[in-house]
Amino acid sequence: xxxxxxxxxxxxxxxxxxxxxxxxxxxxxxxxxxxxxxxxxxxxxxxxxxxxxxxxxxxxxxxxxxxxxxxxxxxxxxxxxxxxxxxxxxxxxxxxxxxxxxxxxxxxxxxxxxxxxxxxxxxxxxxxxxxxxxxxxxxxxxxxxxxxxxxxxxxxxxxxxxxxxxxxxxxxxxxxxxxxxxxxxxxxxxxxxxxxxxxxxxxxxxxxxxxxxxxxxxxxxxxxxxxxxxxxxxxxxxxxxxxxxxxxxxxxxxxxxxxxxxxxxxxxxxxxxxxxxxxxxxxxxxxxxxxxxxxxxxxxxxxxxxxxxxxxxxxxxxxxxxxxxxxxxxxxxxxxxxxxxxxxxxxxxxxxxxxxxxxxxxxxxxxx
Amino acid sequence: xxxxxxxxxxxxxxxxxxxxxxxxxxxxxxxxxxxxxxxxxxxxxxxxxxxxxxxxxxxxxxxxxxxxxxxxxxxxxxxxxxxxxxxxxxxxxxxxxxxxxxxxxxxxxxxxxxxxxxxxxxxxxxxxxxxxxxxxxxxxxxxxxxxxxxxxxxxxxxxxxxxxxxxxxxxxxxxxxxxxxxxxxxxxxxxxxxxxxxxxxxxxxxxxxxxxxxxxxxxxxxxxxxxxxxxxxxxxxxxxxxxxxxxxxxxxxxxxxxxxxxxxxxxxxxxxxxxxxxxxxxxxxxxxxxxxxxxxxxxxxxxxxxxxxxxxxxxxxxxxxxxxxxxxxxxxxxxxxxxxxxxxxxxxxxxxxxxxxxxxxxxxxxxx
Numbered sequence: 001x002x003x004x005x006x007x008x009x010x011x012x013x014x015x016x017x018x019x020x021x022x023x024x025x026x027x028x029x030x031x032x033x034x035x036x037x038x039x040x041x042x043x044x045x046x047x048x049x050x051x052x053x054x055x056x057x058x059x060x061x062x063x064x065x066x067x068x069x070x071x072x073x074x075x076x077x078x079x080x081x082x083x084x085x086x087x088x089x090x091x092x093x094x095x096x097x098x099x100x101x102x103x104x105x106x107x108x109x110x111x112x113x114x115x116x117x118x119x120x121x122x123x124x125x126x127x128x129x130x131x132x133x134x135x136x137x138x139x140x141x142x143x144x145x146x147x148x149x150x151x152x153x154x155x156x157x158x159x160x161x162x163x164x165x166x167x168x169x170x171x172x173x174x175x176x177x178x179x180x181x182x183x184x185x186x187x188x189x190x191x192x193x194x195x196x197x198x199x200x201x202x203x204x205x206x207x208x209x210x211x212x213x214x215x216x217x218x219x220x221x222x223x224x225x226x227x228x229x230x231x232x233x234x235x236x237x238x239x240x241x242x243x244x245x246x247x248x249x250x251x252x253x254x255x256x257x258x259x260x261x262x263x264x265x266x267x268x269x270x271x272x273x274x275x276x277x278x279x280x281x282x283x284x285x286x287x288x289x290x291x292x293x294x295x296x297x298x299x300x301x302x303x304x305x306x307x308x309x310x311x312x313x314x315x316x317x318x319x320x321x322x323x324x325x326x327x328x329x330x331x332x333x334x335x336x337x338x339x340x341x342x343x344x345x346x347x348x349x350x351x352x353x354x355x356x357x358x359x360x361x362x363x364x365x366x367x368x
Numbered sequence: 369x370x371x372x373x374x375x376x377x378x379x380x381x382x383x384x385x386x387x388x389x390x391x392x393x394x395x396x397x398x399x400x401x402x403x404x405x406x407x408x409x410x411x412x413x414x415x416x417x418x419x420x421x422x423x424x425x426x427x428x429x430x431x432x433x434x435x436x437x438x439x440x441x442x443x444x445x446x447x448x449x450x451x452x453x454x455x456x457x458x459x460x461x462x463x464x465x466x467x468x469x470x471x472x473x474x475x476x477x478x479x480x481x482x483x484x485x486x487x488x489x490x491x492x493x494x495x496x497x498x499x500x501x502x503x504x505x506x507x508x509x510x511x512x513x514x515x516x517x518x519x520x521x522x523x524x525x526x527x528x529x530x531x532x533x534x535x536x537x538x539x540x541x542x543x544x545x546x547x548x549x550x551x552x553x554x555x556x557x558x559x560x561x562x563x564x565x566x567x568x569x570x571x572x573x574x575x576x577x578x579x580x581x582x583x584x585x586x587x588x589x590x591x592x593x594x595x596x597x598x599x600x601x602x603x604x605x606x607x608x609x610x611x612x613x614x615x616x617x618x619x620x621x622x623x624x625x626x627x628x629x630x631x632x633x634x635x636x637x638x639x640x641x642x643x644x645x646x647x648x649x650x651x652x653x654x655x656x657x658x659x660x661x662x663x664x665x666x667x668x669x670x671x672x673x674x675x676x677x678x679x680x681x682x683x684x685x686x687x688x689x690x691x692x693x694x695x696x697x698x699x700x701x702x703x704x705x706x707x708x709x710x711x712x713x714x715x716x717x718x719x720x721x722x723x724x725x726x727x728x729x730x731x732x733x734x735x736x
Contacts, residue, residue, distance in 0.1 A: 080448070080451070080452045080455070081452070083448070084448045084449070084452075087448070087519060087525070087526055088519075088520075091519055091520075091521035091522070091525060092521070117489075120489075120528065121485075121488075121489070121516075121526050121527060121528055122525065122526060123525060124514065124515075124516060124524075124527045124528055124529055125528060125529065146492065148489075148492060151455060151456075151459055152456075152459075153459035153460070154459070156492075157455070157459060157490065157491060158455055158489050158490060159489060159492045160488065160489055160492055160493060160528060161492055161493065
């Protein structure tokens, strides 16, 4: 029951395969890429333990020269020093890597971003393949070609746009995922529904149980539908200058909440969920939508285990963090707000007092 | 007497300006790039001392927010650690850099490669402008968008293709250049003549005195003509898969000689000159040309101060280094050989014994 989605980017177009057990096809997919005879898997230490052997076996079975290099798991290692160490390991691989070597990024967001960055800069750009193993990476990082690492001055400040040659999503890997990480991916799924696809929200509501149980068929559908939405947005705007901004729905306030609470103390999915609720409140204040959309969102997020209230938020401080982010992004505080289910637009004229009120509402048990 | 050459690369096309005193136009050119309000100059310590103040003054006069960050001069510092340190400095600039910040690479090959690499990865790609200050950088690195740093495993192993938004070549800076560095650039000029432009060789022969004196008008012509040739080759083959290989004329043997003698003990220009002579000998052996081309090349290189003989070369060792380079490049030892003045082609069938004989000839006073 493999599903295939093409990300249309002209000469950089590629195909995303989604289905259970697809890691077994890794070698076949890699060897089908033009001139590839060697593959180097880059993973973090956790993923190496879970899927390293399976990946290497599949590559070797397809007749490829294969190597695996890894780095210690954790967002703290997503930095330029790790890229340097991985380059050291890459250039020590025997036989020596050349331009026809394929990098295989195996794992969640961090291994994907880091391996993609290595692929972007090694020999001025090697082709690469993404094999995400978390729902968040499946529905978000697998489309768009963003690679990068953090810098003390901010997240993802160093990186490159570097489109993969192929993406292979084995939904069976989701079964090894902690519930909390599954939820982070689900928040992005809800986001995609709100910005582009009302029917996806129906699907998530109807299949919530099967989704939480990681039913293979349901997850294949869920991931493929989300990849389609993101692929559509990215195809229209590869370099993130226009409508790709819609993908930031829930993230303007969400990022600030994440920074306020402290990275790691609230999950990214949790922060985005709160941000989406805040954006709905702002849209209501502007008269763009009535409160029914928010009610529906809060209900489905509740069923998925995503909290929609967070006591203790300081609206002034969260606002200040947003001001700081704004500067870093070029001086404009732009909100992505829903104008209906499946539709959003960007707004530059949201008022400080309305934003603070929305954040305060997130701290109150029943909303406003 | 400014000359302008457009490098045609579709949406990534840009203009190269060549002329004396152009550094004074830096600010005006930078501020004409869309949305640019801030510029960060990246230079090495030598160039900062020579031209840093002038560059900053020009940027500030054009109303741009300007900063200068630098790193210690020398090829030994062309590495990923320097990129990291420059990113630290870049993200500490106040006001904070955003996507509309322009990186200005000021200096020769090393500052250009390093600054270009920083531009390629900071915020997933900032626009950048090249202001080369050596003849080699003027006629070679200023066209093509190659950026990168060295790794212990080899030169330029880490980098990116990242086209600049504009290139500004102030030929007046060539007057501060040591004679030996001027010669390295001249070797590339001779190379361009042999691969594409017989008339350029006439020009170099006729103007050798004015060239060596760095006459501004002559250098403007020389640089512009060379930029045109390289721009033409690169436009036809941005990612270096086909005819861009012609630019390697003289470099296959040249690189191996450089590695044999030891980097820094022979200049790049010297090594390329020897490599071009070796390529001519090989072309003669294959019956592609008679010996008159080599005679003419040796004479003009002699006038420019480029030696065409190097005693002490060990043909077997140089050959072995070429074998190693071949592996690193994907298994094929491909020679670019002249088929006439202004014409080259690539050959995969050059014999070991002929190559060794050509290298041996380089060690003998009168050639073969």
